[in-house]
Amino acid sequence: MEAMKISAKTHEESANSSHNGSSSSLKMENGMTHGIYAKMAKEKLNASHLAERINSTERLKKESTEHLSHLEDGPRRSTSEDAELFDTAILKDLEFAKTLNERGEISISPATSEDSLVLRALRRSDYHLEYMELLSQLTVVGAVTQDMFEKRFDSMRRAEGSYYTIVIEEKLPKRRIVGSATLVIEQKFIRATALRGRVEDVVVHRDRRGQDLGKLLMEVATVLSKSLGCYKVSLECKDRLVEFYSQFGYQVDPGNNYMMQRFHE
Amino acid sequence: MEAMKISAKTHEESANSSHNGSSSSLKMENGMTHGIYAKMAKEKLNASHLAERINSTERLKKESTEHLSHLEDGPRRSTSEDAELFDTAILKDLEFAKTLNERGEISISPATSEDSLVLRALRRSDYHLEYMELLSQLTVVGAVTQDMFEKRFDSMRRAEGSYYTIVIEEKLPKRRIVGSATLVIEQKFIRATALRGRVEDVVVHRDRRGQDLGKLLMEVATVLSKSLGCYKVSLECKDRLVEFYSQFGYQVDPGNNYMMQRFHE
Numbered sequence: 001m002e003a004m005k006i007s008a009k010t011h012e013e014s015a016n017s018s019h020n021g022s023s024s025s026l027k028m029e030n031g032m033t034h035g036i037y038a039k040m041a042k043e044k045l046n047a048s049h050l051a052e053r054i055n056s057t058e059r060l061k062k063e064s065t066e067h068l069s070h071l072e073d074g075p076r077r078s079t080s081e082d083a084e085l086f087d088t089a090i091l092k093d094l095e096f097a098k099t100l101n102e103r104g105e106i107s108i109s110p111a112t113s114e115d116s117l118v119l120r121a122l123r124r125s126d127y128h129l130e131y132m133e134l135l136s137q138l139t140v141v142g143a144v145t146q147d148m149f150e151k152r153f154d155s156m157r158r159a160e161g162s163y164y165t166i167v168i169e170e171k172l173p174k175r176r177i178v179g180s181a182t183l184v185i186e187q188k189f190i191r192a193t194a195l196r197g198r199v200e201d202v203v204v205h206r207d208r209r210g211q212d213l214g215k216l217l218m219e220v221a222t223v224l225s226k227s228l229g230c231y232k233v234s235l236e237c238k239d240r241l242v243e244f245y246s247q248f249g250y251q252v253d254p255g256n257n258y259m260m261q262r263f264h265e
Numbered sequence: 266m267e268a269m270k271i272s273a274k275t276h277e278e279s280a281n282s283s284h285n286g287s288s289s290s291l292k293m294e295n296g297m298t299h300g301i302y303a304k305m306a307k308e309k310l311n312a313s314h315l316a317e318r319i320n321s322t323e324r325l326k327k328e329s330t331e332h333l334s335h336l337e338d339g340p341r342r343s344t345s346e347d348a349e350l351f352d353t354a355i356l357k358d359l360e361f362a363k364t365l366n367e368r369g370e371i372s373i374s375p376a377t378s379e380d381s382l383v384l385r386a387l388r389r390s391d392y393h394l395e396y397m398e399l400l401s402q403l404t405v406v407g408a409v410t411q412d413m414f415e416k417r418f419d420s421m422r423r424a425e426g427s428y429y430t431i432v433i434e435e436k437l438p439k440r441r442i443v444g445s446a447t448l449v450i451e452q453k454f455i456r457a458t459a460l461r462g463r464v465e466d467v468v469v470h471r472d473r474r475g476q477d478l479g480k481l482l483m484e485v486a487t488v489l490s491k492s493l494g495c496y497k498v499s500l501e502c503k504d505r506l507v508e509f510y511s512q513f514g515y516q517v518d519p520g521n522n523y524m525m526q527r528f529h530e
Contacts, residue, residue: 132454140455141456142457144457186463189396189417191405192407192409231527232526234523234525234526237521238521250525251525256502257501258499258523259515260497261514263498
């Protein structure tokens with residue numbers, strides 16, 4: 001397969017956007033654009049079908065240089081700098097259906113430039129793309145050296161099938177990670193040796209808030225958990241976020257309590 | 266080291282016990298008895314110190330035949346029938362401190378026979394000790410064949426450092442698993458690449474309820490999570506169990522909600 005990059009149809013500016021009017025779209029690492037992503041949801045297609053359609057409509061415009069080459073040689077299992085925590089290709093096989101919002105799509109507000117955002121798996125090299133700085137906008141991060149980051153990354157990667165950290169990379173005006181959510185998979189003996197998902201550490205860069213990137217991350221994490229066969233998926237959240245998460249099908253479980261204790265910060 | 270089994274001091278019957286008056290004690294697989302476990306808590310000793318004391322007080326009475334041999338050749342990494350999900354030996358290194366109950370101990374009510382209960386890691390062979398039947402007293406289990414069980418066990422074991430399923434084996438009148446709790450460890454990038462624990466699937470056999478086995482499992486799982494370096498540990502529970510879990514230091518986190526969705530049962 002020839003590696004390719006697919007240019008995206010730009011979105012109409014949303015009415016309530018306060019942005020500067022330049023347009024962008026979010027594309028998945030495998031070339032699925034966000035506009036297509038939304039359409040796909042409506043038509044209940046998966047990305048494989050979609051790719052065929054795209055091929056037939058002459059949307060093939062750019063060649064991927066750095067980001068799609070891994071689709072040709074399979075998921076990387078090395079600990080090279082650009083190793084992925086999981087194979088981004090699985091994102092393209094997701095079937096989007098009922099968990100999308102009422103309109104059956106997620107709209108991304110205009111941002112700075114076409115093709116400026118990419119959705120993909122976390123990479124070992126993302127330490128250099130301000131990943132920890134992004135996480136520090138969520139909670140206490142502390143001093144995480146590159147070595148610490150890489151050790152943790154490698155360890156999560158070895159626990160194959162357990163950690164799915166999905167990130168949004170901003171290409172312009174600056175390469176950096178501007179969004180992240182992690183789906184953690186827990187293995188069970190109950191329910192016919194089921195899997196169970198948890199969505200953890202959802203964060204969007206303060207410069208990119210109000211553009212529905214959080215929605216996109218939540219959609220992908222949730223649909224991925226279903227796709228992986230989880231019998232349920234859960235999360236913990238502050239009161240003010242209950243409504244936000246409700247739109248993705250999450251409900252407060254009446255009569256069920258979340259209890260915790262901290263040993264240290 | 267010579268493998269050994271240590272006979273336990275029997276507990277006084279608790280005042281509200283409805284049992285038949287025969288006495289028992291719960292011993293850890295490595296020979297630490299439950300009576301000692303409680304004393305250890307008071308004195309803030311760890312089991313290593315304890316073992317020395319035990320040695321010096323001529324409590325060495327029995328030789329372990331089947332259960333302690335693994336301490337001599339290290340944790341087992343095979344997929345043999347008696348493979349452990351984690352090395353039971355780590356339980357003996359736990360330091361018990363503040364998380365015990367107000368009296369600084371857990372009392373086990375009299376049961377059927379001395380030495381009839383053993384605390385240890387889940388084993389691959391526990392499928393034959395009615396482990397799934399025990400879990401079915403907690404929730405939906407479905408039809409789990411031996412093959413399914415072993416595949417799940419092996420997969421959890423490969424994810425080294427992630428799954429700590431602690432079980433209580435009843436020796437008499439029948440060999441079977443009568444208690445279980447799982448500590449799941451999640452790896453984080455935040456908080457200086459922290460670990461975070463979750464206590465899952467706590468269950469005591471209906472024939473053994475009211476004997477504080479649930480307390481013991483919770484104590485061990487909680488102290489283990491701290492010992493492994495978790496910055497926090499959490500669980501989800503029904504309203505009626507909030508008080509029970511409070512005694513181990515767990516608190517409902519005000520303003521934090523547990524949300525979930527089920528894809529199927």
